[in-house]
Structures are given as C-alpha cells and as structure tokens.
Amino acid sequence: MRSLLALSLCALTFGPHAEAGTISDLFCDDSARLEKQLMTRQGAQKLGRGMRGPDALIEVWIDQSGDWTLVQSYANGTSCIVAMGEHWQEIARTQDPA
Numbered sequence: 001m002r003s004l005l006a007l008s009l010c011a012l013t014f015g016p017h018a019e020a021g022t023i024s025d026l027f028c029d030d031s032a033r034l035e036k037q038l039m040t041r042q043g044a045q046k047l048g049r050g051m052r053g054p055d056a057l058i059e060v061w062i063d064q065s066g067d068w069t070l071v072q073s074y075a076n077g078t079s080c081i082v083a084m085g086e087h088w089q090e091i092a093r094t095q096d097p098a
Helices: 002-013 031-040
Strands: 027-030 045-053 056-062 068-074 078-085
Touching (some): 031 068, 031 078
Antiparallel strands (some): 045 056, 056 068, 068 078
C-alpha cells in the first residue's frame, strides 16, 4: 500500500496542478484534490484534526492496512503531506483520575 501511495504522489508531483513544497519530501496540492486522492485511491479516512495556528490545521489520515498520513492544511486552500508511516495503533483514552 505504501508503494501505491508513493507512486501516486510521484505522479501527482509531476502533474500540471501540483505545487512544489519548500523541502524535497513535502507534497502540496489543492486541499479538495488531495483529500479526494487520499479517500479514493488510498482508501484513507480522517481520524482526527487539530489547529496548528491561526492559518493551519493538522489532520491524521489512516487506511485499512494501518498506513498513516499527516496532512497540514492552510487557509489559502492548499494542503501538504508532511509525514507518512506504517503500523498506526489507536490508543484508548484514559479518564482523568478524580
């Protein structure tokens, strides 16, 4: 699955609408297009998200095999894949002791 994702990202990198990131491992694209790519081609679902600042949102995407993708979305409509990995494990939240 990771090789399929890597191949897809390489193909998108050289596509007409892809934008280059500031570091070589960063892949950026239109937020809606990147979200569609993650859902349809990789079968990923958004597990959670949180604000990184006034103009940035971090999202964690997980697919059925446990591969994960960390996406940072910006207010200008661009999103970037900032990290990817394997073997995601969800950890149950514990209640705070009273």
